[in-house]
Amino acid sequence: xxxxxxxxxxxxxxxxxxxxxxxxxxxxxxxxxxxxxxxxxxxxxxxxxxxxxxxxxxxxxxxxxxxxxxxxxxxxxxxxxxxxxxxxxxxxxxxxxxxxxxxxxxxxxxxxxxxxxxxxxxxxxxxxxxxxxxxxxxxxxxxxxxxxxxxxxxxxxxxxxxxxxxxxxxxxxxxxxxxxxxxxxxxxxxxxxxxxxxxxxxxxxxxxxxxxxxxxxxxxxxxxxxxxxxxxxxxxxxxxxxxxxxxxxxxxxxxxxxxxxxxxxxxxxxxxxxxxxxxxxxxxxxxxxxxxxxxxxxxxxxxxxxxxxxxxxxxxxxxxxxxxxxxxxxxxxxxxxxxxxxxxxxxxxxxxxxxxxxxxxxxxxxxxxxxxxxxxxxxxxxxxxxxxxxxxxxxxxxxxxxxxxxxxxxxxxxxxxxxxxxxxxxxxxxxxxxxxxxxxxxxxxxxxxxxxxxxxxxxxxxxxxxxxxxxxxxxxxxxxxxxxxxxxxxxxxxxxxxxxxxxxxxxxxxxxxxxxxxxxxxxxxxxxxxxxxxxxxxxxxxxxxxxxxxxxxx
Numbered sequence: 328x329x330x331x332x333x334x335x336x337x338x339x340x341x342x343x344x345x346x347x348x349x350x351x352x353x354x355x356x357x358x359x360x361x362x363x364x365x366x367x368x369x370x371x372x373x374x375x376x377x378x379x380x381x382x383x384x385x386x387x388x389x390x391x392x393x394x395x396x397x398x399x400x401x402x403x404x405x406x407x408x409x410x411x412x413x414x415x416x417x418x419x420x421x422x423x424x425x426x427x428x429x430x431x432x433x434x435x436x437x438x439x440x441x442x443x444x445x446x447x448x449x450x451x452x453x454x455x456x457x458x459x460x461x462x463x464x465x466x467x468x469x470x471x472x473x474x475x476x477x478x479x480x481x482x483x484x485x486x487x488x489x490x491x492x493x494x495x496x497x498x499x500x501x502x503x504x505x506x507x508x509x510x511x512x513x514x515x516x517x518x519x520x521x522x523x524x525x526x527x528x529x530x531x532x533x534x535x536x537x538x539x540x541x542x543x544x545x546x547x548x549x550x551x552x553x554x555x556x557x558x559x560x561x562x563x564x565x566x567x568x569x570x571x572x573x574x575x576x577x578x579x580x581x582x583x584x585x586x587x588x589x590x591x592x593x594x595x596x597x598x599x600x601x602x603x604x605x606x607x608x609x610x611x612x613x614x615x616x617x618x619x620x621x622x623x624x625x626x627x628x629x630x631x632x633x634x635x636x637x638x639x640x641x642x643x644x645x646x647x648x649x650x651x652x653x654x655x656x657x658x659x660x661x662x663x664x665x666x667x668x669x670x671x672x673x674x675x676x677x678x679x680x681x682x683x684x685x686x687x688x689x690x691x692x693x694x695x696x697x698x699x700x701x702x703x704x705x706x707x708x709x710x711x712x713x714x715x716x717x718x719x720x721x722x723x724x725x726x727x728x729x730x731x732x733x734x735x736x737x738x739x740x741x742x743x744x745x746x747x748x749x750x751x752x753x754x755x756x757x758x759x760x761x762x763x764x765x766x767x768x769x770x771x772x773x774x775x776x777x778x779x780x781x782x783x784x785x786x787x788x789x790x791x792x793x794x795x796x797x798x799x800x801x802x803x804x805x806x807x808x809x810x811x812x813x814x815x816x817x818x819x820x821x822x823x824x825x826x827x828x829x830x831x832x833x834x835x836x837x838x839x840x841x842x843x844x845x846x847x848x849x850x851x852x853x854x855x856x857x858x859x860x861x862x863x864x865x866x867x868x869x870x871x872x873x874x875x876x877x878x879x880x881x
Contacts, residue, residue: 346854346857346858349857350850350853350854350857353850353853353854354850356846357843357846357847357850360839360842360843360846361839361843363839364836364839364840364843366644367832367835367836367839368836369644370644370645370648370832371829371832371833371836373632373644373645374645374825374828374829374832376628376632377625377628377629377632377651377654377825378818378825380621380624380625380628381625381814381817381818381825382814382818383621383624383625384618384621384622384624384625384810384814385810385811385814385815385818387617387618387621388618388806388807388808388810388811388814389807389811390614391614391615391618391713391714391807392713392714392715392805392807392808392811393714393715394416394417394710394714394716395415395416395417396416396614396714397416397611397614397710397713397714398416398606398611398706398707398710399416399606399607399610399611399614400414400415400416400418400420400586400604400605400606400607401414401604401605401606401607401610402414402418402587402602402603402604402605403602403603404600404601404602405600405601405602406595406600407592408592408593409427409591409592409593409594409595409600410425410427410589410590410591410592410595410600410602411590411592412587412588412589412590412602412604413587413588413590414586414587414588414604415586415587416586417585417586418584418585418586418587418604419585419586419604420604420605420606421603421604422601422602422603423558423559423584423601423602423603424558424559424560424599424600424601424602425556425557425558425559425589425595425599425600425601425602426556426557426595426597426598426599426600427554427555427556427591427593427594427595427600428555428556428557428572428594428595429552429553429554429555429594430554430578430591430593430594431519431520431552431553431554431575431576431577431578431591432519432549432550432551432552433515433516433517433518433519433523433549433551434515434516434523434524434525434547434549434550434551435513435514435515435516435525435547435548435549436513436514436515436525436526436527436545436546436547436548437500437511437512437513437545437546437548438511438512438513438514438540438544438545439511439544439545439546440508440539440544441502441506441508441509441510441511442478442508442510442511442512443507443508443510444477444478444510445477445478445479445499445510446477446478446479446480447477448477448478449474449475449476449477450472450476450477450478450481450534450535450539451472451473451474451475451476451534451535452474452475453474453535454474455474456471456472456473456474457471457472457474457533457534457535458470458471458472458531458532458533458534459472459481459484459485459532459534459540460527460528460530460531460532461495461514461525461526461527461528462524462525462526462527462528463494463495463516463523463524463525464494464516464518464522464523464524467528467531468488468490468491468494468495469531470484470485470488471484472484472534478499478510478512479499481497481512482497482498482499482512485497485514493517494516494517494518495514495515495516495517495525496514496515496517497512497513497514497515498512498513498515499511499512499513500513513548515549516551518551518576519551519553519554519576519577519578520551520552520553520575520576520577521551521552521553521574521576522551522576523551523576524550524551526542527540527541527542527545529541529542553574553575553576554574554575554576554577554578554580554591555570555572555573555574556572556573556575556580556583556589556591557571557572557573558573558583558584561573578590578591578592579591584604586604587602587604589602606702606706608699608702608703611702611706612693612695612698612699612702615683615693615698615713616693618713618806618807619683619691619692619693622658622662622690622691622810623690623691625658626655626658626688626689626690627688627690629645629651629654629655630655630688630689631643632644632645632651633645633646633647633648633651633652633655634646635647650824650828654817655689657813658689658810658813659685659689661806661809661810661813662678662685662691662806663677663685664677665677666678666711666712666735666803666804666805666806666809667734667735667736667802667803667804667809668711668735668736668737668801668802668803668804669711669712669735669803670737670801673708673711674704674705674708675701675705675708675709675711675712677712678691678712678806680701681697681698681701681702681709681712682694682695682696682697682698682700682701683698710805711803711805712805712806713805713806713807713808714803714805714807714808715729715733715802715803715804715805715808716802716803716805717729717800717801717802717803718800718801719784719798719799719800720798720799720800721796721797721798723786723787723788723789723796724740724742724784724785724786724787724796724798724800725784725785725787726782726783726784726785726800726802727770727783727784727785728781728782728783729781729782729783729802730780730781731781731811731812731815731816732780732781733773733778733779733780733781733782733802733804734778734779734802734804735802735803735804736778736801736802737799737800737801737802738758738759738773738778738779738782738799738800738802739757739758739759739760739797739798739799740757740758740759740763740771740784740796740797740798740799740800741755741756741757741795741796741797742754742755742756742763742771742784742786742795742796742797743755743756743793743794743795744786744788744789744793744794744795744796745793746792746793747788748769748786748787748788748789748790749768749769749788750765750767750768750769750770750771750786751793752765754795755795756771758771758773758774758779758782758784759773759777759778759779761773761774761777761779762774763784766783769785769786769787770783770784770785770786771783771784771786772784779802782800782802784800
């Protein structure tokens, strides 16, 4: 440990200040190390900022990498009190006229006899367990009712019965009459549609010997029925069909109009409600704009952090960093290239053809008029510039999956199958000239380490005995897919470049910490040495002063 501060009583010198100034000179190597450490710490902080921007861009890209997410459709109804709509990308643009004849309803039974109160008077006073039984959708449910159970407790027993998996719901109402039995239990089926009926099972019910709770004391207050609609006059009642309506067991009617869900709210009293589906170009442009904005935000950040101001001779904290430069260059190359999988037969092959171009500094700009024109001309072709999509020349073969290793392109395939239409593992099964990986009876995958790695293709039984199919698949990996895959590689928590970069920086910081710690110990020794020397000098001066005083006295 350093010695204490040397006083200058004899010499009149401020030894402490002298030591401090000398130690400032001695500390210069440590100051340099600490400055270098602060630079590395700044790199860590700023790389965290870049990583955050990368992940924000990936999130935006992931929200825009399928046809449903990209090709937003809008749907309008002339009477939303009767029909509300939800449209997916599969919805075909067009208009339809719809009549809603009836809504789907659930079945409801009310105990018309009533009971004295909810939580005081017991329903079962037999001294032993009794049973309340009901049927729902063809199944019988028996509820054990212990002695002393009240109406409120019976409701809870029904609702919490493990066998009642949200099939029915029991509740109570007070009729407000002020009479002797104002409390009425209601038991309702939770499914709408014909056939989902609730009925009291007299044969199994023993509660109060069945007298109070047999079916004669219940009344159907609402029957279970399907919703009924007619679309564009179909079906025509004049055809004499058994039911002149399109029926559904739900008020959310799907599959009647592809890609559109009809949310029925009320009947239309014989009047038609006009609905229309169309491409929502406003929403599509907004989604593209959000993706572009996140991209530009990332490029802005990289430019700022890696900049060099020659005029003022100042540098950003990542100036000269090769990783930052490479990330930017790779992203710009991704933007500038033709989208993998497109060829001369595609209307659009690059972003520039639909009004999205690179400007100064590597940022993107959008020509909204040109983009809107392209969307009106061929929205599916624009979508292929952003999403993953694939098509097959052979109707019995379809693409069912891919991963980040799948590269866009056109690939020939040959698949062998047996008399049952199952893939033959020992047969010829190739994709892009390489042996495919057979998964089960109907799936094949691309060979590992090739451009078709991760590509999954499904075979549907062609019939007509054993044989083989040959054809080609065209695979598009659009911008959203490319960006997401690139960012995933960069930010992978196991072997991503950012992790390796971060580990290297932390290793350098640890190394500097060790050097600083060693220097601090050395400086303690140096400071102690200075203090000892100056203490000895002060002692010598004190002795000389004493001698001088003695001689003067003589």
